[in-house]
Amino acid sequence: MKVVKPDAGEIFDIELEEDFLRRNRELAAENRRFLDKYGIHAIDVMGSIGSGKTALIIQLASRLRGRHKIATIAGDLTTTVDAERVKSSGASVIQINTGKECHLDANLVRKALSELDLAEIGLLFIENVGNLICPADFPLGSHQRVVVVSVTEGPYTVVKHPFIFGEADVTVINKIDLCQATGVEPEELKEQLLRIKPNLKVAKTNCITGEGVETVVESLGL
Amino acid sequence: MHELSMSQAIADFVLEESAKRRAQSVSRVEIEIGRLSFLNPDQVEFWLKLCFKNTPASEAELQVSVIEAEISCRKCGYTGDLKMEFDPTYHFTFPSFSCPRCSSSEITVEKGRECMVKRIEILCR
Secondary structure (H helix, E strand, C coil), X not given: CCXXXXXXXXXXXXXXXXXXXXXXXHHHHHHHHHHHHXXXXXXXXXXXXXXXXXXXXXXXXXXXXXXXXXXXXXXXXXXXXXXXXXXXXXXXXXXXXXXXXXXXXXXXXXXXXXXXXXXXCCEEEEECCCECCHHHHCCCCCXXXXXXXXXXXXXXXXXXXHHHHHHCCEEEEECHHHHHHHCCXXXXXXXXXXXXXXXXXXXXXXXXXXXXXXXXXXXXCC | CCHHHHHHHHHHHHHHHHHHCXXXXXXXXXXXXXXXXXXXXXXXXXXXXXXXXXXXXCCCEEEEEEECCEEEECCCCCEECCEEEEECCCCEEEEECCCXXXXXXXXXXXXXXXXXXXXXXXXXX
């Protein structure tokens, strides 16, 4: 192959230093200032597909609706199934369909915020797309991050995904009623979690019956 | 995990910046990716090559390097590596989000979350 070499004067070295993840973090910081202006406390709920994120939000919303005005942003690839479920608990809901993206980002949340009547909200749940990997790279501007992990995911979910648990303020170990059937010991998951983040608050729940949800409420200080 | 969308954003940015400077072609692109991000440097390089196909950057030499994690402790002032723990049960090394010196969890991640277009080299005539 013939290679044409340019003269030295024709090459320009350009320092750009453009950080694409930082852009999201800056937008997240803007979201936070915006939420604070309206006195809204926002909680990002993350976890695997089917771990119980929606079930947890429904439990929390039904318990807290006497104390707080609650809204939910439900992130999902396509359907409004989760949004409809949460609506039944009395919280107002905005759906974000990400299409093919595997996580919510600060920009999508900002758009969703513009659809909500912010003066009417005190507590906002943001349900992320079911995924233990990508959401860790994309803070949304929430005040607290919760990760839901269920015993049906097997004994290795926590050790395999340390980064997302390192990001969390509270981790909920869900489906504890199934621990015998799955052979997963919730206490072992808790030990693994505390090795990753010693000050992590951990609650064990059954989000169908509501068992343990009060501990989540306390851990979040709601 | 989101390497394709990230690479597409990087490619768009690089091509925009070089067009602004009336570049004929882009000869080199340097990318830095933080150890704590969920971006696989090999995959970013793979997607970038595809994104640059049939563009002025199609012949660009790509350099994708990794920025190691660095934390600072708000309690004791430590700055440096993140603490890694080895779990013999799983033969697995995982990071512990606590200070390696005083074990406090009051840490700030200073480095390791980047996905940066550090510099580009363009040809102008």
